[in-house]
Amino acid sequence: MKTPVRWFWLGAIVWPLLVVAARADSAPQVRLMRVPHGGVQPQALMDAVGTLHLVYLEGDPKACDVMYARRLARRTNFSMAVRVNSTPGSAIAIGTVRGAQLALGRNGRVNVAWNGSDRVSTSPAGATPMLYSRLNDAGDAFEPQRNLMTSTTHLDGGGSVAADGSGRVYVVWHAHKKIGPQEEIDRGVFVAFSEDDGKTFTAERQVNPPETGACGCCGLKAFADQHGSVAILFRSAGLSGDRDSTLLLSTNYGASFTTRVLGRWHVSTCPMSTHAMGLGGDALFGSWEKEGQIYYASIFPGLLDPVSDPVAVSGTTGNRKHPTFARGGAGRAPLVIAWTEGTGWEKGGALAWECLDANGVRTGSGRVGGIPVWSFAAAAAETDGSFTLIY
Numbered sequence: 001m002k003t004p005v006r007w008f009w010l011g012a013i014v015w016p017l018l019v020v021a022a023r024a025d026s027a028p029q030v031r032l033m034r035v036p037h038g039g040v041q042p043q044a045l046m047d048a049v050g051t052l053h054l055v056y057l058e059g060d061p062k063a064c065d066v067m068y069a070r071r072l073a074r075r076t077n078f079s080m081a082v083r084v085n086s087t088p089g090s091a092i093a094i095g096t097v098r099g100a101q102l103a104l105g106r107n108g109r110v111n112v113a114w115n116g117s118d119r120v121s122t123s124p125a126g127a128t129p130m131l132y133s134r135l136n137d138a139g140d141a142f143e144p145q146r147n148l149m150t151s152t153t154h155l156d157g158g159g160s161v162a163a164d165g166s167g168r169v170y171v172v173w174h175a176h177k178k179i180g181p182q183e184e185i186d187r188g189v190f191v192a193f194s195e196d197d198g199k200t201f202t203a204e205r206q207v208n209p210p211e212t213g214a215c216g217c218c219g220l221k222a223f224a225d226q227h228g229s230v231a232i233l234f235r236s237a238g239l240s241g242d243r244d245s246t247l248l249l250s251t252n253y254g255a256s257f258t259t260r261v262l263g264r265w266h267v268s269t270c271p272m273s274t275h276a277m278g279l280g281g282d283a284l285f286g287s288w289e290k291e292g293q294i295y296y297a298s299i300f301p302g303l304l305d306p307v308s309d310p311v312a313v314s315g316t317t318g319n320r321k322h323p324t325f326a327r328g329g330a331g332r333a334p335l336v337i338a339w340t341e342g343t344g345w346e347k348g349g350a351l352a353w354e355c356l357d358a359n360g361v362r363t364g365s366g367r368v369g370g371i372p373v374w375s376f377a378a379a380a381a382e383t384d385g386s387f388t389l390i391y
Helices: 002-026
Strands: 030-033 040-046 052-060 063-071 101-104 110-115 130-134 160-163 169-177 188-194 221-224 230-235 245-250 258-263 276-280 283-290 293-299 320-327 335-341 349-356 362-371 378-381 387-390
Touching: 030 349, 030 362, 040 101, 040 378, 040 387, 052 101, 063 110, 101 221, 110 160, 110 169, 130 169, 169 221, 169 230, 188 230, 221 276, 230 276, 230 283, 245 283, 245 293, 258 283, 258 293, 283 320, 283 335, 293 320, 293 335, 335 378, 335 387, 349 387
Parallel strands: 030 387, 101 160, 160 221, 276 320, 320 378
Antiparallel strands: 040 052, 052 063, 101 110, 110 130, 160 169, 169 188, 221 230, 230 245, 245 258, 276 283, 283 293, 320 335, 335 349, 349 362, 378 387
């Protein structure tokens, strides 16, 4: 009778260890890669044929350049970078919230939008422009940059760009109307829309309810899918001091939007945060910062209650910012979500991440130092099931 008891207790000890080991073995490989030439604020997207597209900032943080490079499938190095901005020094890295944003449109056309620097201010008062450029038809250079602001002013926190496979492009930012009150509660989220792959745009129009406002120094993030959904995640600014991560969601190609608060946060000062938004398998996926922690949720545009319950990443440091993520393949696939730790004004920090399986169970994590000043990381899902973090 002693032997079975001994085996029972041995199994009780070993079996959980085997399960933990199996879970560790199931974690996808995460590769780390530096931004070329010491660049900062990378944004990366993987296209359908496995080409990795990358934009980043390079040069003087007050007046820098937007650079674009690509890494072909089954290659390990990026191509020679091409400057996106036609006016040198017309981007800004200071603050870590105003850098270039990237979207792939019809036939993989690259669309880039960014906040302009003081070098290209549009008035004596120093109003900076919301700039846009796209890859030309030959695919070897970018068209001259364009300012899409016509009726708005006081651009501050970072704008974004989204595109679908049918030629629609959305450039999004928050600002004040040129005529009217100029408090934070009066800031609005504006969209300029194109139906011809970014060749022409409509004048901007406000898409958030007037009572939400917009937190001046926080970046927003936009994404458009192939089914008419357009999602914008931004930080609102209420009169009572609420600075909530708020979702604007359209299911009719941006014709109208509903509003949903994802992360409530009562804070007296602007946290200078950024958001992540994109495709996460069969749903959209959004991530945001709240009280020094990173949260995420899945978004299902076709449902009556379209947002899953928010989930926090594991552990806490009290100073987590700038989330990014990537999901491998369609459906319920593994996910990596990454963020910075310890970064701040004129201060670099560390990169941390965790991997989740198709059921949302944590399968691995990591942390490494070396996030430069004014920077964060970008995540990409590789065709072999691994992930790449670029920082």
